[in-house]
Amino acid sequence: MNEPHSATGNAVLVNALSSSMRSTLNGMESVPGLVRQVVEEGSWRNFTTPRGEHVTHKSFESFVTAKPTRGLGYSIDELMRLVADDAETLRLVTDLIGRPESDFERPESQENVWIEPEAQDVAGESQQELVWRDPSDDPEALQEAEAAAEPDADLNDPVNRDAFELRLVGKSGGWVWALKVARSVQPSKAGGHEESDHHDPNEGGPGRKVSVSEFARLTGWSTRRVMRYHRAWERGVEMHALPSFDQLKPGMDVPLPTAKTWTECFAPGDVSPERAEALVTGAHEAGISVRKVIYAAKSPGAMKAAILADESTAEAARTALLERARNDSELRTALARTIADDPVFRKETAVESRKAERAEYVRHVAGEGKVRTPAGQTLALPQDARQEIAKLLEVVNGPDATPEAVAEAYGTIQSFTTLAVEADPEVQLREQRTKFSKALSTTAKSIQAIDPNDLAAVADDDLREKLTELQKQVNELATMIVNEERAHPRS
Incomplete structure (x- = not known):
């Protein structure tokens, strides 16, 4: 809330705001932006009227309610209805006057309804809605503008007048x-900005359209900024059926969309249209100011510094990165590669993966009341075991569960599984049979994988001894099983 300008400089903003507020609905689309600038620059505190009278205000409310041209001539409630769709401006004003935003909430049925002060005739019937008119049509605003106009600015020319107003506000x-x-x-047909700065005088006169670079010169803007507004209108043609460029002529007024549609089409900042569209969409989905999102996207260095320095910012960045990675396969691959290539990340990932798997197993057993044995058998647990596992589940689901605590819970369930197997001889028999079968199958596969020719080529006394010992063990096991079968034939 600084006061960086002189009283005369502040008057330009105050007069532009007052003029826009006296316009009708379409003209009022500029009001939230002007109010925001008047508040941010402190122009309301100290300015001169078009008649040269110096005015100061100690409170923003007195500035709003004072009669023109010493103020705006509106009530605070009326002003707040005008800026209600601009969250940033609404916050600035409520902070300035010390009142909560809830004081100015409107019933749903009253949204987008605005009644002009003194807009009713004697009979009490509202007058017909006026067409939007340029703020510079206001005599007082025009008087102030002419005083500050550049020597070559002809304010009777609608193009010059448009450019001059944009230069001021x-x-x-x-x-x-x-x-x-x-x-x-x-713009040039190629869409660039290099069209000749001045049209041939023989090809047009006052009211002719000008090149991007010429209009940028008149407004004091960059050509990029001019084109951002040009692209916003282009999107408005597509999204809100606005008149196309070839239908518009200098000074021509047309009905405009509501203020809340503006950020759908305008991308502030020097970003490409493709990036701007994605950033605007993201801002709307998150309910965040488009300006703040664009600024963050344009300041990767500042964003990185904030992430490194601040824990809450780092947490927000982590959450956002993971959310994006779920739908972005290239990002997932990049993250996985980074983790796999870094020894520290790789170790932590292994620990957390094992923890997650064990925790999920504990949750499954707690929910089903059953365990699965190494042989693949499913066994129901007794009631006392289920009660104990329910307590383990609380530990596993706790926000501060450590890998050690989860491993202990997992081990407890494994012990319950062992007890359940030992409690049933038939189950125990199937477990042992499966265990031996797997061991023999593994051994057989390993032997089958040996190439006899390769083995013969490299065999030494040690290998021969090991192979002979293995053959002896296999023969002994086979003999024992055959003799056991003969001694105890199956019924």
């Missing part, structure tokens, strides 16, 4: 300013 956005650009600018 160029920090404001909205459909009003996009219209000024759309109706005044004719």
Whole structure:
């Protein structure tokens, strides 16, 4: 809430705001941006009227309610209805006047309804809605503008007038300013900015459209900024059926969309249209100011510094990265490769993966009340074991569960499994049979994988001894099983 400008400089903003507020609905699209600038720059505190009278205000409310031209001539509630769709401006004003935003919430049925002060005739019937008019049509605002105009600025020329107004209050956005650009600018056919700065005098006169670079010169903007507003109108043609550029002429007024649609089409900052579209969509989905999202995207260095320095910022970045990775296969691959290549990450990943697997097993057993044996048998646990596992589940699901605590819970369930197997001789028999069968199958596969020719080529006394000993053990096992079968034939 600084006061960086002189009283005369502040008057330009105050007069532009007052003029826009006296316009009708479409003209008021610029009001939130102007209010925000007036508050941010402290212009309301100290300014001069068009008649040269010096005015100071100690409170923002007195500035709003004071009669023109010493103030705006509105109530605070009326002003808040005008800026209700601009969350950033609403917050700035409520902070300034010390009142909560809830004081100015409107019933749903009253949204987007605005009644002009003194807009009713004597009979009490509302007058017909007026067409939007340029703020510079206001005599007081125009008087102030002429005093500050550049020597070559002819304010009777609608293009010059549009450019001059944007030069004075160029920090404001909205459909009003996009219209000024759309109706005044004719980019080159290639879409660039290098069209000749001045048209041939024989090809047009006052009211002609000008090149991007010429309009940028008149407004004091960069050509990129002019084109951002031009692209916003182009998107408005697609999304809100606005008139196309070839239908617009300098000074021409058309109905404009509501203020809340502006951020759907306008991308502030120097970003490509493709990035801008994605950033705007992301801002809307998160309910965050588009300006803040664009700024963050344009400041990777600042974003990295905040992540390194601040724990909550790092947590937000981690959450966002994981959410994006779920739908971005390339990012998932990059993250996995980074973790696999880093010894520290690789070790921690192995620990956490084992913890997650064991925790999931504990949850499954607690939910089913059953365990699975090494042989693949499913066994129901007794009631006392289930009660004990329910306590283990609380430990596993705790926010501070350590790998050691989860491993202990997992081991407890394994002990319950062993007891369940030992309690049933038939189950124990199947477990042992499966265990031996797996061991023999593994041994057989290993022997079958040996190439006899390769073995013969490298065999030495040690290998021969090991192979002979193995053959002896296999023969003994086979003989024992055969003799056992003969002594105890199956019934």
